[in-house]
Amino acid sequence: MREINPADISAAVARMCMSANTRLPADVRKKFEEGLKNESTEAGREIFRQLLENADLALETKLPLCQDCGLAVFYVELGEEAYVPGGVNKAITEGMVAGYKDGFLRKSSCDPLTRKNTGDNTPAIIHIDFVPGDKLKISFMAKGGGSENMSRVTMLAPSQGWEGIKKFVVQRVAEAGPNPCPPIILGVGIGGTFEQAPKNAKRALLRKLDDTHPDPKIAAMEAELLEAVNKLGIGPMGLGGDYTCLAVKIALAPCHIASLPLAVNVQCHSSRHEEVEF
Amino acid sequence: MATHTLNTPLTDADIEKLRSGDVVLLNGTIYTGRDAAHKRLVDLLDKGEPLPFDLKGAAIYYVGPSPAPPGRPIGSAGPTTSYRMDAFAPRLHSLGLKASIGKGKRSDEVKKAMRDYKAVYFGATGGAGALLSKCITSAKVIAFDDLGPEAIRELTVKDFPLLVINDAFGGELYAKPKLGD
Numbered sequence: 001m002r003e004i005n006p007a008d009i010s011a012a013v014a015r016m017c018m019s020a021n022t023r024l025p026a027d028v029r030k031k032f033e034e035g036l037k038n039e040s041t042e043a044g045r046e047i048f049r050q051l052l053e054n055a056d057l058a059l060e061t062k063l064p065l066c067q068d069c070g071l072a073v074f075y076v077e078l079g080e081e082a083y084v085p086g087g088v089n090k091a092i093t094e095g096m097v098a099g100y101k102d103g104f105l106r107k108s109s110c111d112p113l114t115r116k117n118t119g120d121n122t123p124a125i126i127h128i129d130f131v132p133g134d135k136l137k138i139s140f141m142a143k144g145g146g147s148e149n150m151s152r153v154t155m156l157a158p159s160q161g162w163e164g165i166k167k168f169v170v171q172r173v174a175e176a177g178p179n180p181c182p183p184i185i186l187g188v189g190i191g192g193t194f195e196q197a198p199k200n201a202k203r204a205l206l207r208k209l210d211d212t213h214p215d216p217k218i219a220a221m222e223a224e225l226l227e228a229v230n231k232l233g234i235g236p237m238g239l240g241g242d243y244t245c246l247a248v249k250i251a252l253a254p255c256h257i258a259s260l261p262l263a264v265n266v267q268c269h270s271s272r273h274e275e276v277e278f
Numbered sequence: 279m280a281t282h283t284l285n286t287p288l289t290d291a292d293i294e295k296l297r298s299g300d301v302v303l304l305n306g307t308i309y310t311g312r313d314a315a316h317k318r319l320v321d322l323l324d325k326g327e328p329l330p331f332d333l334k335g336a337a338i339y340y341v342g343p344s345p346a347p348p349g350r351p352i353g354s355a356g357p358t359t360s361y362r363m364d365a366f367a368p369r370l371h372s373l374g375l376k377a378s379i380g381k382g383k384r385s386d387e388v389k390k391a392m393r394d395y396k397a398v399y400f401g402a403t404g405g406a407g408a409l410l411s412k413c414i415t416s417a418k419v420i421a422f423d424d425l426g427p428e429a430i431r432e433l434t435v436k437d438f439p440l441l442v443i444n445d446a447f448g449g450e451l452y453a454k455p456k457l458g459d
Contacts, residue, residue, distance in 0.1 A: 047403060051405065054403075054406040054409040058408040061350075063408040064353065065354070066404075067344045068356075104344060104345040104346070105344060106345065106353070106427050107426065108342075117427070119426070149359065174457055177383055177455060178381065178383060179383060181381065231458070232455040232456055232457070233453055235453055237403060240452075268404070
């Protein structure tokens with residue numbers, strides 16, 4: 001077994017929480033710059049101009065890009081031959097709490113009924129997959145509530161197939177309209193079980209915006225959905241235009257012969273995520 | 279589309295000048311309030327108790343700012359999604375609230391209340407919280423401190439950049455999705 005120091009994990013997680021919330025990822029910035037040049041509406045170009053200025057300012061001042069610093073979501077790949085004394089959950093949680101405190105990030109977690117804030121952004125939302133080897137990979141996503149509220153899970157009938165999936169995704173984006181801070185990014189989980197589909201949809205949001213899915217069939221489906229969604233003309237911040245969605249990322253998983261689970265996880269334009277490996 | 283510089287408190291005359299798509303640079307005092315604070319405001323009204331600020335001519339900003347780092351009046355402070363306050367907004371408009379500031383669509387009930395009571399809905403750019411914080415020169419918690427980021431704050435704003443999304447005449451700026459087929 002390879003031992004990984006929990007203090008190292010906590011320190012790296014704290015840094016990631018602060019950095020992801022203040023530094024716009026390079027692939028997102030590239031899309032904003034492209035939008036500033038190519039968006040056909042003046043109002044839409046103005047939004048891209050403001051978002052780029054916001055990103056510069058956040059980097060310079062260390063103010064978070066958005067006041068909604070999100071619930072802290074972690075996708076973890078833990079090697080079966082790696083060992084974290086005290087546990088990886090504890091190490092990540094302690095790092096998250098320190099990062100949100102020291103980075104002056106907003107704590108957005110509360111009791112679902114009394115609505116009392118937990119005060120330190122706990123619990124961290126941690127998904128752990130065990131993988132072969134002795135490495136540890138931690139991906140962090142700051143997931144805002146506005147875009148999360150526009151996300152949906154549904155159980156389609158198998159007969160609805162790809163056309164049914166496409167219809168649901170387009171309808172979802174149309175209904176969400178300006179609410180989730182477009183231009184959005186879509187994570188689409190197709191198949192799996194009721195709980196796997198949204199988990200896969202969210203994990204798909206960790207991919208680079210300009211990557212191409214290794215399976216050409218899925219890559220073509222992503223392109224088809226992106227085009228269909230952008231035809232809606234919702235545009236940056238819902239003011240109309242060509243840039244409603246920056247990218248669609250699909251994750252497929254085998255499902256029950258009776259089911260076709262579908263999850264659409266909507267992400268806002270400031271897709272804040274980072275990863276670290278040990 | 280015109281650009282207006284306005285000061286709070288807002289008057290009927292101010293509101294009547296505004297049309298969907300206009301740019302407004304807002305100056306003066308505005309109040310923050312989002313989900314939990316709205317619930318408490320309405321609870322106070324139900325009990326016949328005074329509100330922590332005067333609604334007459336007021337503007338409420340739907341925001342839960344991030345904590346202020348040393349040397350700054352406030353942290354990042356962009357708008358939150360407005361529909362969650364739709365259940366409360368008509369009542370507040372009927373009592374003199376002249377403007378709300380947020381992002382995203384409003385209900386038909388809120389749009390009707392804005393027509394009936396001469397009020398507007400402003401959009402601020404979502405996800406531009408660092409940039410918008412530059413226009414906030416002071417911030418002070420005036421009620422519900424226990425709500426943390428959701429407490430009501432009195433903000434002083436200077437040329438706070440807004441877009442009129444819904445005016446008092448039924449105008450709407452948001453694009454209607456082209457569903458076709």
